[in-house]
Amino acid sequence: MAEPRDGRAIEGEVLAGLRRPGWRYFAGLAVSGLLALMLFALWGRMIWKGIGLTGKNNPVGWAMLITNFVFWVGIAHSGTLISAVLFLFRARFRTAFNRSAEAMTVIAILVASLFPLIHLGRVQVFYFLLPYPSERLIWPNFRSPLPWDVFAINTYLIVSLVFFYVGLIPDLAIARRHLPGLRGRIYGLLSLGWQGTGEQWRHYSRLYLFLAAFATPLVASVHSIVSWDFAVSIVPGWHTTIFAPYFVAGAILSGTAMVLTLSIPMRRWLGLERLIQIDHYEGIAKILLFTSLIVSYTYLVEHGLALYGDNPFERDQYLYRATGDYRVLFAIMVVCNSILPLTLFFRRMRRSLGWLFALGLLVNVGMWVERFVIIVSSLSHDYDPYAWGTYTLSWTELGITAGSFGLFFLLFLLVSRLLPVVAITETKQGLAERAVSGQEQAS
Amino acid sequence: MSRVVLEGREEFLAKLRELVDAGLPRHAITVQMPYEVPEVDALLGHSPDRIRFFALIGALTGFGSGLALTIYSVVSFPIIVGGKPIISLPPFLLIGYLLTILFGSLGSFLGFLLMARMPSPSGLADDGEFPDRFVISVRDEEGP
Numbered sequence: 160m161a162e163p164r165d166g167r168a169i170e171g172e173v174l175a176g177l178r179r180p181g182w183r184y185f186a187g188l189a190v191s192g193l194l195a196l197m198l199f200a201l202w203g204r205m206i207w208k209g210i211g212l213t214g215k216n217n218p219v220g221w222a223m224l225i226t227n228f229v230f231w232v233g234i235a236h237s238g239t240l241i242s243a244v245l246f247l248f249r250a251r252f253r254t255a256f257n258r259s260a261e262a263m264t265v266i267a268i269l270v271a272s273l274f275p276l277i278h279l280g281r282v283q284v285f286y287f288l289l290p291y292p293s294e295r296l297i298w299p300n301f302r303s304p305l306p307w308d309v310f311a312i313n314t315y316l317i318v319s320l321v322f323f324y325v326g327l328i329p330d331l332a333i334a335r336r337h338l339p340g341l342r343g344r345i346y347g348l349l350s351l352g353w354q355g356t357g358e359q360w361r362h363y364s365r366l367y368l369f370l371a372a373f374a375t376p377l378v379a380s381v382h383s384i385v386s387w388d389f390a391v392s393i394v395p396g397w398h399t400t401i402f403a404p405y406f407v408a409g410a411i412l413s414g415t416a417m418v419l420t421l422s423i424p425m426r427r428w429l430g431l432e433r434l435i436q437i438d439h440y441e442g443i444a445k446i447l448l449f450t451s452l453i454v455s456y457t458y459l460v461e462h463g464l465a466l467y468g469d470n471p472f473e474r475d476q477y478l479y480r481a482t483g484d485y486r487v488l489f490a491i492m493v494v495c496n497s498i499l500p501l502t503l504f505f506r507r508m509r510r511s512l513g514w515l516f517a518l519g520l521l522v523n524v525g526m527w528v529e530r531f532v533i534i535v536s537s538l539s540h541d542y543d544p545y546a547w548g549t550y551t552l553s554w555t556e557l558g559i560t561a562g563s564f565g566l567f568f569l570l571f572l573l574v575s576r577l578l579p580v581v582a583i584t585e586t587k588q589g590l591a592e593r594a595v596s597g598q599e600q601a602s
Numbered sequence: 603m604s605r606v607v608l609e610g611r612e613e614f615l616a617k618l619r620e621l622v623d624a625g626l627p628r629h630a631i632t633v634q635m636p637y638e639v640p641e642v643d644a645l646l647g648h649s650p651d652r653i654r655f656f657a658l659i660g661a662l663t664g665f666g667s668g669l670a671l672t673i674y675s676v677v678s679f680p681i682i683v684g685g686k687p688i689i690s691l692p693p694f695l696l697i698g699y700l701l702t703i704l705f706g707s708l709g710s711f712l713g714f715l716l717m718a719r720m721p722s723p724s725g726l727a728d729d730g731e732f733p734d735r736f737v738i739s740v741r742d743e744e745g746p
Contacts, residue, residue: 166636166734290671298675302683302693310697314704321711329637336733351715352725357646359718360638365653366714373657373707380699587734588637591611 166587169434173330173581174337176429180576183428188572194565201558202277210280212555219538219550224278227560229530230413231271231567232312232385233406234523235319236378237414238264240446242322243374246367252442254585255435259425259575260418261323266570267417268316270563275308277559304387311384315377322370328353328363329584382410389533395476396537401460408453412496413526415447419519423512425575434581437510444509447522451500458497472542479540480532484549488528489536495525606738611639614736618645626740634737653713660709661702668698 205212215222238260245253276282288309290299299306331350335343353359386406389397419440426435465477481489499521502508509515535550574580608614614635621631628646635642672694680688715721 170734290675296679298679300683301672301675301697302686302690307693307696307700310700314700317704318707321707325711325714333733347726350725351720352722353720354722354725355634355636357633357635357642358648359720360635361643361648361651362653362714362718364638364640365651366710369653369657369710370707373703373710377703384696584637591637595611 166590169586169590170333170337170583172431172434173579173583173586174334176431176580177334177338177576177578181428184572184576188569191565191568191572194562195569196562196565197558198562198566201555201562205277205280205555205559206282212553214551214553214556216548216550218541218546218548219535221278221534221538222550223531223552223556223560224274226527226531226534227563228271228274228278229385229406229534230527231267231274231563232315233382233410233413233526233530234417234567235264235267235271235315235414236382236407236410237418237446238262238267239315239319239322239374239378240411240414241418242326243371244378246371247375250442251589252439254582254589255439256418256422256443257585258326258578258582259422259571259580260414261319261326262571262574262578262580263414263417263421264319265316265323266567266574267414268312268319269570270567272312272316273563273566304384304391307384308388311381315381318370318374318377322374325363325366325370326582327578329355330579330582333583334579378411379407382406389537394537394541395470395472396480396533396541399461399464399473401457401464405454405457405461408450408457409496409526409529412447412450412454412500413523415443415450416519416522416526418443419447419515420523421571423516423519425580429575429580431581434586437512440512440515441506441509444503444515447518448500448503448509451496451503451522455497458493476537476540480536483536483540485532485536485539488532492525492529492532495521496529499525603742604740608736608738611736614738615639615641615645617738618642621738621740622646630741632739632741634739636734636736639736652717653710656713656716657706657710660712661706663709664701664703664705665698667705668701669694672697 213222213224215224241253241260242257242264246257275288276285279285288299288306290301290306292298299309301307328350331346332353332355335346335350337343338346383403383406386402390399390402392398422435423440426432462477465473468474499518502514502518539549540547606617608617614633618631618633622628622645631646633642633646673689676688676690682688
């Protein structure tokens, strides 16, 4: 399908998505809204009845809720990768996805940040995590990775939110022009009176560059810090230096898969086929394949460290992970994250939207399971056989997990209805630049 | 004030070049564009970019406040944990690093708002309709 021919066509096609949602949109909204409601109902019940409603036990004190936290923080990562890192590398295909990926980042961090609170049990004392001058004069222990996490997640949330909002400013001014009434006035206020003058554009492009430069190290550091929640401990299976790059690569893999899961139906439902083309998906598929290869490499390194590292506890833990109580999950993780993405070596598979959508779902299943296997199997089987034990998830945890997906999709559907989901001005600029380079080549 | 509305990027740049070559003072020319055209800066010249100073000041403030918070917290209530030094720089640098990014980003955003004069009440009030067009406005130099 051909690209829109000019800027006005781009504006029209993107903003049409803000006007006419079909029945599928409302069906999706209803299902995800009900799931989100279930999350809050179950969480409320857990606050009322107590943390015993989860399957957490001794020794497995971190389980499904922390798995969800790590998973959702990971999902956030590819948004920053697509918007910041690919911007610095001048990858053209990013303009088709950057807005939805940035929205995904902000929403995923919001969902992720619920889980440490849910996991706490006594959520009313969550402020103990924050550094504030309490009357007891005791501050958080800044040598512990948990306060690092508080800083990392909050920094990531605020920087991602600013990046998302800054990217929206020129597009909000366009939306203001297209949409009449109160809605248009709200877009006008949010666009801060943007007029697109030469001075505004010059400062805007500098700001965007600086934000991309500040956000890029966050891609590597936030999930590294999340991985140190585990790696700084002495639990076998967790205490390893490979964890930071392992988690970062896994995060980008899962986030890229989520971009596919979200954008393929969104493209169809909002009629964005001319703006998000198959070539763009091929670019995303290549990132997915590349990060899958890195993840597979870290699986192999983990294997090597455990079996050749001369540490009996590490070796035993690795064998337990691969062949013990959670072996089925281990196999699912390897198949979904390492084997199935290899199909993307074939161009036909990279350009098949049906397969990319299915693969996105499967990789996300694999990445969720990977986090579960890492967290639960290590605690189940550490040093002392007397302390070993297995974990069985509870219905409450299962419901909260399903509810978190509901909340994520609910917020994404609302954003896709309320804000332009494709970056209008960047798409226009790309179109103009391609036209200029085409003319130069022709002459 | 005279105003020219143009359809395409090349047409706009040609007209702008023509005005500059005709000897119009650059400060009298303002442009509105549907997207950024980097050539405009070279044609019209520009004041030095100051957002980088906001970014730098924000980043340094963040780094300094990260270290100040962590060091103050352990010095004001010194507890030796695991035999580690009271001022344990590696973890404290991590907090400094995160606050460098946070304050640097917020400083850049603040700098943008100040430099681009936003929020702009005139921009909010302006209903001038130039959808996807380039506009060149020339201020009349001969005042009353």
